[in-house]
Amino acid sequence: MILETIPIEVFVVQKYNAPEVQKLVEHWRIEPETIMKNVIEHFRELGIFGVPMAQQVMMLDAMRTYLRTSPEITRMVMKSEQEEAIRARTKHAE
Secondary structure, eight states: OOOOEEEHHHHHHHHHTSHHHHHHHTTOOSOHHHHHHHHHHHHHHTTOOEEEGGGHHHHHHHHHHHHHHOHHHHHHHHHHHHHHHHHHHHHHHO
């Protein structure tokens, strides 16, 4: 068994494409890079810079929880939805 630690940046990029994560973010009108950067910064603030292979399942769960509950990500999603609604109204008014 390999007991390797993956840098948090690599882990987030790899797991962002996991089906359970994609299901959460599929309708968000935010660039994936912006979301991943936010998640990486969150984990770094917690002092997490790497993920041991044995803790990947737990960290994926933590990542999904953060995506569902982060006030900052919620604000970004709401802002993008509002901007899209404004664009739709403006386009419809023309």
